[in-house]
Amino acid sequence: MSKTHMNVLFICTGNSARSIIAEALMNQLGGGRFRAYSAGSQPAGFVNPKAMELLERNRFRTGELRSKNWDEFAAPDAPQMDFVLTVCDKAAGEVCPVWPGQPMSAHWGVEDPAGATGTPEQINKAFHDAFMVLQRRIALFLNLPFEKLEKLSLLKELQSIGKVTAE
Template structure:
C-alpha cells in the first residue's frame, strides 16, 4: 500500500515543493509526496531549483498548486497532511478524510519571505531533518482505519 503525504504551505513555491522533492527522491519507499498551498504562487520561487540541485534533487515537474485540487473526488487521497505554515493546516483541517494523520510542523513564521540562497538552504535542511525524523518514528504511517463491526 502506498501512503500519500501532502505538504501544505502558504504559496507552494518554496517549502512544499522542496519537501515533496526530498521525500519522493527515494523510490524504495511506498510513500508518494505531494505539495499544495493556500494561495499558490505562479511559479517556484527563485533559488528553489538551485537548492534542490545542490542536494542531487530535481525541480522538474514541481509547480505551485492549490490545496483544493486534493479535495476533488479524483485526486490522490492524503493519508498524512503536513502543515508547513501556521495557517495551512488550520485553514484546511476539516477537509481531509477522518483517517488522515495531521502533522503541524510550522517550519518558520514567515515562509513566504524565504528569499536568498542561505534562507532557502536552511529551510531545506530543516525540512530534511524533520522528514528523516518522521520516517524513523513512523509518523508517515496513516492512522489505522476503524473497523466497522
C-alpha cells in the first residue's frame, strides 16, 4: 500500500446519508492520503437534505456528493479500492459485487439517521450522532500505521474500529 493515496468505498443500502457523510469526512480529513467514495446496493437517487445541511454547517465539501449504485465501482474502469467499509447492517449482509483488486473490507454499522422519527430536534440529533460516530471511526482509521501493519493485523484493526462509538 505504498501508492500516493488509498481508495476507500463506503457502502450502505440507500447511499443517501451515512455513506455520503463518511465519504465527505474521509475526503476532507484524509489530507490527500485517501480518496473516498460511497455507493448503495439500492441507491435512493438523492442525498438526504439533512446530511447535506449537517456537512455544510460543519464546512465539509459537498459539491461532488451524489447517490450512486455500487455497480459503478465494480466496473472494469472503476478506481481500484483498497478498502470497502459497510456502514449499515443491511448492506453488510447483502451479496456484494466482486471488487477488482480484492480490497480489505470491514463492517462499521451506524444507526440510520434517515430513518429517524420524532421531533425536528430528535431527527437532527440522529444525524449529529451518526456524524460523530463516523468522524471518530475515520479519525482512528487515519491514525493507523498502515505501512507497519501486516494485512491480518490491519483487518483486525478495521473490524475493531467498527465497534467504536462517538464517546
